[in-house]
Amino acid sequence: MLCRMWTNLDRPPLDVRALRRALVDGPQASWSRVDVVAETGSTNADLVAGVANFADRTALIAEHQDSGRGRHSRSFSGAPRSQILLSMLLKFPGIDPAVLGWLPLMTGIALVDTLRTVAEVDARLKWPNDVLIGGKKVSGILAEVAAHGPSPTVVIGLGVNVSMTAEELPVATATSLALENAAVLDRDTLVRAILRGVAAEVDSWRDSNWGIDALAHRYRERCGTIGQRVRVDLPGGEEKFGTAVDVDEHGRIVIEMENVDSGRPAVLAVAAGDVTHLRPVS
Numbered sequence: 001m002l003c004r005m006w007t008n009l010d011r012p013p014l015d016v017r018a019l020r021r022a023l024v025d026g027p028q029a030s031w032s033r034v035d036v037v038a039e040t041g042s043t044n045a046d047l048v049a050g051v052a053n054f055a056d057r058t059a060l061i062a063e064h065q066d067s068g069r070g071r072h073s074r075s076f077s078g079a080p081r082s083q084i085l086l087s088m089l090l091k092f093p094g095i096d097p098a099v100l101g102w103l104p105l106m107t108g109i110a111l112v113d114t115l116r117t118v119a120e121v122d123a124r125l126k127w128p129n130d131v132l133i134g135g136k137k138v139s140g141i142l143a144e145v146a147a148h149g150p151s152p153t154v155v156i157g158l159g160v161n162v163s164m165t166a167e168e169l170p171v172a173t174a175t176s177l178a179l180e181n182a183a184v185l186d187r188d189t190l191v192r193a194i195l196r197g198v199a200a201e202v203d204s205w206r207d208s209n210w211g212i213d214a215l216a217h218r219y220r221e222r223c224g225t226i227g228q229r230v231r232v233d234l235p236g237g238e239e240k241f242g243t244a245v246d247v248d249e250h251g252r253i254v255i256e257m258e259n260v261d262s263g264r265p266a267v268l269a270v271a272a273g274d275v276t277h278l279r280p281v282s
Contacts (some may be wrong), residue, residue: 005224010117010163011079011080011081011163012081013036013063013081014036014061014063014081014146014187014188014191014216015040016034016035016036016186018188019034019036019084019188019191020034020191022192023059023196025061029122030057030196030199030200030203031057031059031195032055032058032194032197033055033058033059034058035058035059035060036060036061036062036063036080036230037059037060037061037063037202038060038062038063038064038080039063039064039065039080040062040065040068041065041158042085042087042157043060043061043065043085043087043146044142044144044155044157044217045089045147045157046087046145047060047088047089048059048146048155051146051147051153052147053088054096056087056089056090056091056153057088057089057090057109058088058089058198059085059086059087059088059089059195060086060087060088060089060186061070061085061087061094061191061248062096063080063081063085063087063196064078064079064080064081064085065085078161078164078168079164079168079171081163081187082161082162082163082164082168082176082189083159083160083161083162083164084158084159084160084162084187084190084191084194085157085159085213086157086158086159086160086191086194086195087155087156087157087158088155088156088157088195088198088251089114089146089153089154090103090153090154090155090156090202090224091151091152091153092151092152092153092154092202092206093150093151093155093211094150094151094209094210095152095210096210097148097152098250099210099212099251100143100145100152100154101250101251101271102212102215102216102251103143103154103156104128104129104141104142104143104156105128105129105215105219105247105251106124106142106201106202106205106215107129107143107156107158107198107201108125108129108131108141108219108222109201109215109219109222110126110194110198110200110201110223111123111131111139111141111160111194111197111198112124112125112131112198112222113222114193114194114197115131115133115177115182118183118184118189118193118222119177119182119183119184119185119190119192119269120182120184121133121138121180121181121182122128122134122194122224123138123179124222124223124224125219125222125223125224125225126224126225126275126277127223127225127247127253127275128225128251128275129141129142130251131160132186132224133175133180133218135182135277136173136174137173137174137175138160138161138174138175138176138177138180139158139159139160139161139233140158140159141156141157141158141159142152142156142158142240143155143156143157144156144157146179153185156198158194160177160190160194161164161174161175161176161177162176162177162178162185162187162190163177163178163185164178164179165178165179166177172235174206175197178189185220187206197203197224201240212249212251213249216247216249216251219247220246220247223247224251224277225244225275225277226244226245226247227244227245228243228244228252228277228278228279229241229243229277229278230242230243230244230255230275230276230277230278231273231275231276231277231278232253232268232270232273232276233273233274233275233276234270234272234273235272235273240255240257240268240270241257241258241259241278242255242256242257242258243255243256243258244270244275245267248269249270250271252269252270252271253268253269253270253275254266254267254268254269255268255270
């Protein structure tokens with residue numbers, strides 16, 4: 001249980017009882033379980049390790065992580081209670097495993113919509129799983145398949161920088177809701193909206209029989225990478241430059257390549273890689 005004493009009045013602890021009333025027990029209940037822990041290594045790792053013990057739609061939130069992992073096992077951490085550190089265990093009965101790669105993109109839609117409507121910031125998606133405000137990263141998303149089979153179980157983690165100061169940010173290309181003058185910094189309000197948004201996205205996707213047409217359309221509408229000149233760092237160290245023109249039906253970013261010998265723009269669909277937004281060539 002979280003201690004009710006804290007020293008930073010600007011960073012109160014999450015109210016787990018209120019979250020459960022709203023998300024698990026209330027008339028708008030859409031989750032089976034919501035837990036908050038004071039500290040852990042990684043909420044994603046905790047849910048993956050205990051996958052057999054958790055029901056569908058279990059959410060785990062940490063006030064602090066000391067071994068948080070992003071893409072490519074990159075570590076990240078922040079001051080206690082300065083972020084939303086949330087992992088969600090979800091089951092997808094009857095889904096085609098080939099479309100599981102859409103899960104972080106689906107989560108990004110829900111997260112961007114929450115930040116736009118609740119926090120009132122101009123959040124945009126950066127392919128494949130970052131959220132930017134003004135070109136700076138405020139959030140990242142990581143999805144992991146925890147159990148295969150006819151009803152795959154997936155753990156989706158996300159982190160949102162809420163009250164972090166400029167001095168607390170890990171890199172100059174990051175930002176926080178506080179630094180972007182967000183209308184809402186209350187983490188309880190944001191967590192409720194994020195979890196309701198993710199649940200609604202899953203319901204909508206399930207009702208479409210896991211089709212991706214509508215999902216892909218809505219992702220493209222929110223994706224700030226499309227139309228940008230980019231550098232793609234591919235697995236193995238190769239770099240490619242071009243303009244992002246689409247996200248295809250497999251969730252891949254489609255790049256019109258630069259400096260193609262044939263004189264015609266070659267197109268590359270990238271499933272995995274780091275994308276950097278670049279300034280247009282003058």
